[in-house]
Amino acid sequence: MDYLFETKNGLVSVYVSGSSVRVRMGTNSNSFQLEDLIKMEHRSLDTNSLQSVTMKDGSVLKYLKVRNEIFFHWKGEIWSGKLAERSYEGAGQTSPEIKSPMPGKVVQISTEVGKEHKQGETLLILEAMKMENAVKAPYPCRVEEIRKLQGDLVQQDEVLIILHRIDSEKT
């Protein structure tokens, strides 16, 4: 699952796959393995109490989900994560995630991880409504991650590729 959280420092993308979580803030990326953090989840059936989790170090983390927001209490600290409104930025976008602009099928991947692209070069081709649409590099970049395979069906706003921006003066 892919989440986009609103934070004071802008949007942050969190990608959860099984027990591994990757957090991208600006150009920094951090990975976490949930089994290194969490010992046991307690499933509470009491609707009035918070959900609680025992962490590896024996501490208890409590949380509550309210619509698009999730609140945490852990070791005396309280924080929340609020999901961002869906953003539909096309050309001129600056975020590292390249998302599917529409539901469709990946018909061709024209790049590979580590490859560098100039602005406007085609990264992949998406077929939708019997039409081919080229998804292009919005800025000079290097491909960090490719999330889809040729032939995959994708929903609107699913992350297809993650890019690392290359500053023009360095190229």
Add this chain to the structure above:
Amino acid sequence: MKPIQKILIANRGEIAVRVIRTAKKMGIKTVAVYSDPDAHSLFVQSADEAFSLGGTDARSSYLDVEKVIQACLETGADAVHPGYGFLSENTDFAKKLEKHGIRFIGPKPHAIEAMGDKIGSRMLVAKSGVPVVPGYEGASQEMSVFKKEAEKIGYPIMAKASAGGGGKGMRRIDTPEELEPGILSAKREALSAFGDDRILLEKYIINPRHVEFQIFGDTKGNIIHLHERDCSLQRRHQKVVEETPAPNYNSELKSKMSDAAVMAAKAVQYEGAGTVEFILGGSGEFYFLEMNTRLQVEHPVTEMTTGLDLVEWQIRVCQGESLPQIKTPPQKGHAMEVRIYAEDPKEGFLPSTGRIHHLSFPTRDYLRIDSGVVSGSEITMFYDPMIAKLIVWGEDRITAINRLIECLSETIVFGPKTNLQFLQRLVSTKEFAEGNVSTHFIADNEPELLSDKTKEELKLALAGAFFTSKEPNNPWVKETT
């Protein structure tokens, strides 16, 4: 005098809840008055009767003297408890109630008036021999006069714009050599900031502490003190942590200051609960700041260490009874209070409004929670954003501190941002443990007090992880909309 039958509480939130609790215990009926946004508040539900004042902001509700008096007449209340803030120090209100034969649970209007005037009250208590901050506020702005007055006051001194405020036109002057340039520079700044270059001089107090005394008087002329409270931890003159007994406070100094506090109260034949506030300097010099003619927010620490109910005392005195004890009762142990606010410390402590999705406190026999909100309550922008006062007791100071830290770390507020974490950091500092803080401590240490233990990346990783985990099958997570 006939005993009070029905008290109208001209206030809201935690203090209204707290007054209702004591009135109930004494078998007195209670009336809550409320504004539109408060219609479903805890204090409205706690009272025997509730009367709508209408209005949204304070001005159109709790501060509207005519509306509150109308509420008294319509509900047949024979006494009003004003709490703190709002109309608690409004002499016009107290006088009007008197005219209607309704008792005001507080001092007589003349005492409120005399102490409400900051400069007048200092002159008044100074006449009774209570020390006030030495200063010069004369008409002459001659440098030779400033020099002479500064010698009299003693260095360091503070030159302040008479029209001042907000730190503009203020200069600390440590030596006679700095006096002339300091005053001239303060004058220039004052002139451009306020269009008025008059300057006053005041003694500058190094590492000032705020120590106040709880005072109680009755109609028979008895006036006693109920010990001190140290409220040195402040942020922009707002108290953040309060405790009693004061740390590093010897009995000789306490006895001098408590005598001065009682003297100040006697200067206005004080009746009921009041607080005499002092500024205490590093070398034991102390000066009268002001007297608050009402119950204070921090009164619970006094109650926790004396076992008294100050609201009950207020009601008894108002009924014409003598003070239940005419000698200062002993104190047992140590108590501390913190004020939990819906505010964002990382955004300059701006109030944070919205619904409280979840609110829970630990339960301990040494913990007292005074709160006016519950899970589901809304913090609005109309009033003070206080969520609760958390008060702990311990056999000694260090026990109280440890318990306070523990209770704060177990308190959960989901919804608006709060100062909970900031408070934990604050009471966990070495300086606080040593009783070594001045009123400047928070301002001087803000960055460290605002730091987090958990890294931002981890917070977000957990947010993502738990958003996912039960997404399709979580019928048990309650939507508190």
